[in-house]
Amino acid sequence: MTPFSRILRTDWFGPLIIVILAVVVIRAFSPQFLSPLNIQVLLLAIAVNALIAYAQMMIIAIGQMNLSVGAIGGLAAISFAGMMEVWGIPAPLAAALALLIGLLCGFVNGVMIAVTGISAFVITLATLAIYKGINLGITEAQPFYGIPANVKAFGNGSLFNLIPLIALPTLVAAVGLWFLLFRLPAGRFILAVGGNEHAAQLSGIKVGRTITLAHAISGFLAAGAGILVVARVQVGQPSIGDDWLILSFAAPVIGGAILTGGHVSVAATTLGVVIVALITQALVLFNIDPFLVQVVMGGLILVAVGINRLRETRMQALKRSV
Amino acid sequence: MTSHDVSHGSNGPISTPAPSSGAPSSGAPAQLSPLRRFLLTNEFGLILLIVLFAVLFAVTTRGFTTPFSLFTLGRSAAVNIMIGLSMMAVIVTGGLSLAVGAIGVCAAMFLGYLIQSLGMPWPLAILAAIAMGAALGFINGFAVVRTGLHSFIITLATMSIFFGVMVFLTRAEAFRGLPPVFADFGKMKFATYFSPLLLVTLAAALGLGWLYRYSVLGREMLAAGARPEAAELSGIRVGRMIIYCHMLSGALAALAALMLVARNGAAIPSMAGQLGQDWLLPAFLGPVLGGTLLNGGRAAVLGTCLGAFLVTMLSSGLLLMRVGEFWVQSFLGLLLLLAVLMDKLRRSYLARRNLV
Numbered sequence A: 001m002t003p004f005s006r007i008l009r010t011d012w013f014g015p016l017i018i019v020i021l022a023v024v025v026i027r028a029f030s031p032q033f034l035s036p037l038n039i040q041v042l043l044l045a046i047a048v049n050a051l052i053a054y055a056q057m058m059i060i061a062i063g064q065m066n067l068s069v070g071a072i073g074g075l076a077a078i079s080f081a082g083m084m085e086v087w088g089i090p091a092p093l094a095a096a097l098a099l100l101i102g103l104l105c106g107f108v109n110g111v112m113i114a115v116t117g118i119s120a121f122v123i124t125l126a127t128l129a130i131y132k133g134i135n136l137g138i139t140e141a142q143p144f145y146g147i148p149a150n151v152k153a154f155g156n157g158s159l160f161n162l163i164p165l166i167a168l169p170t171l172v173a174a175v176g177l178w179f180l181l182f183r184l185p186a187g188r189f190i191l192a193v194g195g196n197e198h199a200a201q202l203s204g205i206k207v208g209r210t211i212t213l214a215h216a217i218s219g220f221l222a223a224g225a226g227i228l229v230v231a232r233v234q235v236g237q238p239s240i241g242d243d244w245l246i247l248s249f250a251a252p253v254i255g256g257a258i259l260t261g262g263h264v265s266v267a268a269t270t271l272g273v274v275i276v277a278l279i280t281q282a283l284v285l286f287n288i289d290p291f292l293v294q295v296v297m298g299g300l301i302l303v304a305v306g307i308n309r310l311r312e313t314r315m316q317a318l319k320r321s322v
Numbered sequence B: 001m002t003s004h005d006v007s008h009g010s011n012g013p014i015s016t017p018a019p020s021s022g023a024p025s026s027g028a029p030a031q032l033s034p035l036r037r038f039l040l041t042n043e044f045g046l047i048l049l050i051v052l053f054a055v056l057f058a059v060t061t062r063g064f065t066t067p068f069s070l071f072t073l074g075r076s077a078a079v080n081i082m083i084g085l086s087m088m089a090v091i092v093t094g095g096l097s098l099a100v101g102a103i104g105v106c107a108a109m110f111l112g113y114l115i116q117s118l119g120m121p122w123p124l125a126i127l128a129a130i131a132m133g134a135a136l137g138f139i140n141g142f143a144v145v146r147t148g149l150h151s152f153i154i155t156l157a158t159m160s161i162f163f164g165v166m167v168f169l170t171r172a173e174a175f176r177g178l179p180p181v182f183a184d185f186g187k188m189k190f191a192t193y194f195s196p197l198l199l200v201t202l203a204a205a206l207g208l209g210w211l212y213r214y215s216v217l218g219r220e221m222l223a224a225g226a227r228p229e230a231a232e233l234s235g236i237r238v239g240r241m242i243i244y245c246h247m248l249s250g251a252l253a254a255l256a257a258l259m260l261v262a263r264n265g266a267a268i269p270s271m272a273g274q275l276g277q278d279w280l281l282p283a284f285l286g287p288v289l290g291g292t293l294l295n296g297g298r299a300a301v302l303g304t305c306l307g308a309f310l311v312t313m314l315s316s317g318l319l320l321m322r323v324g325e326f327w328v329q330s331f332l333g334l335l336l337l338l339a340v341l342m343d344k345l346r347r348s349y350l351a352r353r354n355l356v
Helices: A003-009 A013-029 A036-061 A069-086 A091-116 A120-139 A149-156 A167-183 A185-195 A197-202 A207-233 A245-254 A266-285 A292-321 B034-039 B042-060 B067-091 B100-116 B122-147 B151-170 B180-187 B197-214 B216-226 B228-233 B238-264 B274-290 B301-320 B325-352
Strands: none
Touching (some): A036 A069, A036 A207, A036 A245, A069 A091, A069 A120, A069 A207, A091 A149, A091 A207, A120 B274, A120 B325, A185 A197, A185 A207, A197 A207, A245 A292, A266 A292, A292 B151, B034 B042, B042 B325, B067 B274, B067 B301, B100 B151, B100 B238, B122 B238, B151 B274, B180 B238, B197 B238, B197 B301, B216 B228, B216 B238, B228 B238, B274 B301, B301 B325
């Protein structure tokens, strides 16, 4: 196999081509598209959405689904804002505690699924309601407005007037996840369990522990996304996370993640987020109705799963012929 | 996401004997008297719980047994049961539909458009709205069968598409100029406390019960859900059955939304929340509490009705007990967890005793 054909077969190659094409086309129609301000706006959206997508990607990696990503993110967001406003806890400590809450929520999901063997869909549907209910019970649907100045500065700040500070935690998370999934035993176990749970168990992997780990990481990432949203919009709104469900699946699927598990890519998922952000921007730049964003997202998911399906069958045919 | 992903304990009563690990002997299940058999069903457990909580709420809260409270309870139960039945119709195939809420809202808004903008007479518009629900269900079913992908991801995408198109076309504005028949039907009371909406739901439930028990079509749907390969070999067109199930689900979702229109007196785009997600919890609570197997092949119509009724009663009772309306959602989530755990325990108990 030549190096070039190997690149062709990677997950990130297709999305990368689409991103480059999209940038060129949009730039051709709208000169202000690549202005520093617009790039910053794009990166802000990508930074938050990438964490949401990673949270779902970890669960797709083990061949399950997590409906409670948005509920965990929302609960962490209002805990973060609430702890700072009501108890006056300093921002870094509040962020750490909120991340811990997210980790715990994910851990609970994972333990319930691993111990009972009930499908992840039902368990996370139930915990979605529980976490969202706790969120509403605490806030009574009222936002927390008392966000400290340093958090606001973090949310508004940028490096060289180009890269928002909010993008830095996302970058760390992306590199960390890549290292975990492709360089550490724990990550390899996650992918092995997703690929074939039975075979993983027979080869001595502790399946329950691996499932729990994946869910805990997913909760941690969702909480991170919630905190970043609070820093960005500068209000602790109880409705944070309500609209994450479609998005969380769209990006990994566009990035070629296979929903039966065992096959995900951090780079391609990130490119999936970029594609979604570019399309949303294009709709705004070309004055297309913002209501159509939902339609486009749904259409993207359908197209992406269709393409993944084709790739999957072709790969299998290729393997068989070899 | 293959069907093993949504596994749900061992097999149900009408499928093959459960692969029980600790069974003393395999073979025919132990003979039970019909009464004892009934006492071990999900349905009996639900009836017991309903009676228990009804007594608890009647004793501890003021106003639970007033005619008005019973009327609103019946009205909400009618809608929730219908939503549950709509999901059940898809779960029968071993799949699920995240799009029930989106389909319902689309059908209701279509009704509003037909009446208010086109001046269509309302009986015709109701039929057209239900047909709209079935048509959207057809799209789901067709996509699932044609692509061979799990219905979860298909309906995740279509829920976004349906809802987005609806919001785009209606500009997110409600249709409030509906003829008074709708609001009148929603407010109508029999004997001061009985809502006629319950009769609609009852009729739908009886129709579904007949379908799954006595009609060839219903039996073929169940067979296609239980063992697709076996069903295919015995001449059932599995793909077509799956499409029919999705269409049925769409029509029932439309019916549930029309009942909400009657209750609100208007067709409102936000009546099922963002993308229709607010229906997801009630949609799954009913069937799961009622013992519908998530991997398909069994439809517990009575159980779904009882389950949805229990959920509605619990949420209105909790509101009356002043638990705080915001916490109710958490309780419903806990209830779903408890229900699936209990069901799991009950099934493994029955399997161990070789009673199934």
